[in-house]
Amino acid sequence: MSETRRYRVTGRVQGVSFRASSRCRALALGLSGWVRNCPDGSVELKATGTTHALQQLEDWLWQGPQYASVATVKSVAAPFEPVPGFEVRG
DSSP, X not given: OEEEEEEEEEEEOSSSSHXXXXXXXXXXXXXXXXXXXXXXXXXXXXXXXXXHHHHHHHHHHTTOSTTOXXXXXXXXXXXXXXXXXXXXXX
């Protein structure tokens, strides 16, 4: 069964390859969606896939790439948005 979730990650998550690393991780998990930087310094993701793959992504988001320092990860259910692959946006 497929579901869609929106994530907001705060901390030192911009300027540390968080978006590119998130995209690689999401693709490896078979997820589709997007990731983007937000004006407040956080990173936002929207991902669609199996519950198990989404949980694995969320677990990874708590660590992020090597130079990230994650403070919070908020996750909420979101409406499905058809996106081929996994895009890095703004």
